[in-house]
Amino acid sequence: MPKQIRVNAFVLQSPVHQTPGLWRHPEDRSVEYNQLEFWTNLARILERGLFDGVFIADSLGTNDVYGGSIEAALRRGIHVPKNDPLLSISAMAAVTKHLGFGITSNAIHEPPYAFARRMTTLDHLTQGRIGWNIVTGHSESGARATGAGLIPHDERYDIADEYLDLVYALWEGSWEDDAVLRDKARGIFVDPAKVHRVQRRGNRFVTDAVHLAEPSPQRTPVLYQAGASSRGRAFAARHAECIFVSGPTAQALAPLVADTRRRAAANGRDPAELLFFSMATTIVGRTEEEAQAKLTDYRRYIDIEGALVLFSGWTGIDFSRVALDEPVRHQPQSAGIHSALDVFTRTDPDRVWTLRQIAEHVAIGGRGPVFVGSPGQVADAIERWVEESGVDGLNLSYALLPGDYEDFGTLVVPELQRRGCFKPGYAPGTLREKLYGSGRARLPRTHPAAEVRRLLMPGLRELQPAP
Template sequence: MARDILFNAFAMNCVGHQSPGLWRHPKDRTADYNRLPYWLDLARVLERGLFDGLFLADVLGVYDVFGGSPDAALRNATQVPVNDPMLIVPAMAAVTQHLGFGVTSTLTYEPPYPFARRMSTLDHLTEGRVGWNIVTGYLDSAARGMGLAHQRAHDDRYAVADDYMEVVYKLWEGSWEEGAAVRDRAQGVFTDPAKVHRVRHQGPHYALDAIHLCEPSPQRTPVLYQAGTSPRGRAFAGRHAEAVFVSGPSVAVIAPRVAALRQAAQENGRAADDIRIFAMATIIVGETEAAARAKLDDYRAHISREGALTLYSGWTGVDFSTYAHDQQVRHIESEAGRSAMDNMTRADPNRVWTVGEVAEHVGIGGVGPVFVGDPAQVADALEGFIGATGIDGFNLAFAISPGSYEDIADLVVPELQRRGRYKRAYAPGTLREKLFGAAPRLSAPHPAASYRRLPPHASGLAAE
């Protein structure tokens, strides 16, 4: 029996996100990204549609590769201005009961000690509904903003990430035992010091001597998302990730990446389906196919092609302002996102893209496929894509927000439910329990579990 299809909404605390120019559409509300009512309304829509989560992208830095300056990004609101994704999560959690929240944070520029506290805080406040999208960064502008000349080399960033993960695992899993916060009013003891342990870490990139500042949250370690599908990214995902976000325009691009990710999990002693894999896609649906096609034409009239190429230049590290629109996109190696360049070059040898075609495609929903039609046609397309690629679900970008998600909740979800491919109610528990039907906390063979302390232990703050 086929598993339920999983849905995340894919958004960012900015204007437009993956559909540059669509903020001008009269039904789009993303220009209000800096006001809570927009986010609260979006969260309510997603929970009504039984979405598994809201996957919040983020970028530290600006898209200044196109034209060698941030002007095009600023002009087109191409992921700038952009606000912190973490700060909107507690408000959305307060108006929902089940919706999960995957939050992107770039570990390269986040010291692990305060970051671990922020994630534990979110896990407490959401009652275990938070995940972390682990990214290492891809913009030199972010490195310069942190006082560096440029970012580390691509594979070196993952070496740093491996050390970082060991630190946060020790803090989340190994510092506090279960039941350390005894809350004993009669004895006047809130925390039993014998059950709190000092973390001492001396790694190639990070050093730490401290206790974690938070008592154990519902999940301890948040659900771990990751988005890299380069060879080094796959190796990292195979060891650490519980869910992986892949992006590409077609089955030919996505299917081999899914197979490689599942193999990477097995190479790390995990089962192939220990990882939930989400592919980016955009759905444009109407009561009839004609209505959906009319929506697509309407949305295309609002695309900013310059904004789309500004995005793609940032993702690939290649300045596409110097290319003619009829020029073919050729593979160029850079220290930005390797997979982003592969999407339109080597990943599908049967498709040759021009710069103009890339701009048109990226203009609605980024590099993922766009499924257009009536509810039955869209459901057929979703099921077909899953069958051909082996993914578990979709990170659904939007053309307009929250309108695209309202359409999905009202038209696509009921059709998938009718086919027995989509849940009719949320499962109880934390985000991890909902996604995997497993315990709220990570278990072996995931490396995080190896750092968890189990009683009994010697008294005091023990050394790691």
């Protein structure tokens, strides 16, 4: 049976995400990012197209590396202005029944106790369709915005490990499954004996309280993570269920995917249960000629300076100081996302990229590939990419929003279904059950959250039976 390819939409609540300049296109609606109707309409489009979820990027930082200031980012609309995505999720969930929601939140900047309650609340209100993209921050601007200096790369993951252990305790160990009685006859809403205080005094986080919210359908949201450095892969191998990777070639991604799976197996987890989503963009027409005409049209609107603002922000390197036709070399001391530079300079040794080539690549779709052609040609490219890279699906970016997602759902999904590599419809249940199967609403015993359960409630029956 062919491998089932999974697809998320990859968006940001800002006028520009991965396609600087395309907001000026007459068919693009990205400038409506601050209107609720825009997001509810997008949710309906994605569910009609059978997308597994919408993966919403976010950060508290701004792209101020290029030119040493925020001026270019403001002028080009590159991730600023940018709204808080959590506030639109309830409305998007209200107009859908199956679409999942992957929300980005920073384990350095967000207080864990309040964050845990927000996620449980959203899991209740969406009936178990919430995921959390765990990030640790990479920008000096984000660190300054929250009143602290930028923490060294690997130390950020050490803090995130502590953060995860705390929120696991709140989500998994504070309330027993049958703690909430709702007994009107006796006037008892909760059995106090089945609610447990979480006491933690770590290097960074201190808590002494019960979780404020009763258990939600998933307890712990589906865990997404995007770190591709060696320390990031170790973190993903311990915690993550869905892992976001990005690179311009399948050859650049395959070693990262294989290494993370090996690390997960060493941690006692089933490596096949780690689902990898690769960033990609599709430009599809009913014929190859139509698709190529779209690409030619889109290229009229790309913003090279905007692309360099993005790339400088990702890498922590000011590319305003580099000539466009100069080859880009590896710089091991970069303070940004380590993999953002590596995928162009180290992991694909057969190609040397100039800065202009990187900017042109980044300008439509970011760091991932762009698949252009008829539905059959795009489906061929996706199948080949999945096979060669080892990923399980795509975090699908766009050139035009929401039109490219409508085209994908209308044209490409039926072709993938015909080949037997895309679901015919949504499975019932929570987001985790849609990804892993019926009866898998909660994390399995092999996940480190299960150890938190045992420590908090020794002798208690497992909250989640073994798969």
